[in-house]
Amino acid sequence: MIFKLFKRKKVKCISSRNEHFGDVAGLIEGIRKLTKSQKIDKVSLVQQHLLLISKINHDVAKILHGTEEPVYVMSSLFLHDSFNFLNQQEEESVHFITGPERGNAKFLGQIVPFKLDVQTIAGAEGNSRDVHRVLGKLQELEHRLLGYFHIHPGEGPGAIYPSSVDFKLQDILERGGYRAIGAIFSRDGYLRFHAPVLPNIEIFGKGVEKINESLYHLSKIGWVPGPRNNISRL
Secondary structure (H helix, E strand, C coil), rough: CCECCCHHCCCCEECCCCHHHHCHHHHHHHHHHHHHHCCHHHHHHHHHHHHHHHHHHHHHHHHHCCHHHHHEEEEEEHHHHHHHHHHHCCCCEEEEEECCCCCCCCCCCCCEEECCCCCCCCEEEEEEHHHHHHHHHHHHHHCCCEEEECCCCCCCCCCCCCCCCHHHHHHHHCCCCCCECCCCCCCCEEEECCCCCCEEEECCCCCEEEECCEEEEECCCCCCCCCCCCCCCC
């Protein structure tokens, strides 16, 4: 798939369709319509560009490696548990996630906290010694780090784009051999997944609305979970 970006953010396909890029043409058409509208929604335009880049990266990787991409599976109840865990205070918070694996399916279902040295409205920083201890304990128990979720202070989809610190953490994990998916919550229940190549995501159950491939919204904010038996204090 080859495409060109012209002035005024116009996008034009210049190659024939390919089965591996079935969704790309639709994304490009969506961007074209946004740029033609009288009132350009800049946030939506940025979201569509990011989604397009992620989709192309995903499809190119699939072609180059010729392997089945992993599928990250989680329940809507787990996502509400994660949100409630992270949203207990005004400061940012973060936790790791693990769970069973079967073939290319990664089941995110276990919250794994670790100590934080810094926890402010602007960010959170883990205690390096405790992070290494927790990762070592997961390895000892033959569990892998599958994800890490955190929360930002703002509301709405525009508040949960990954920061430079988030990208740095992702790079550190990738170079350390941890292929984990990241996700960021807003205070009003939006959730954006991120990774160098966004994998397939499947969410079981109701209470979570899918907006696009990376952006979701918890539609049942206020649901109170039962006993937190999905939190592992390693």
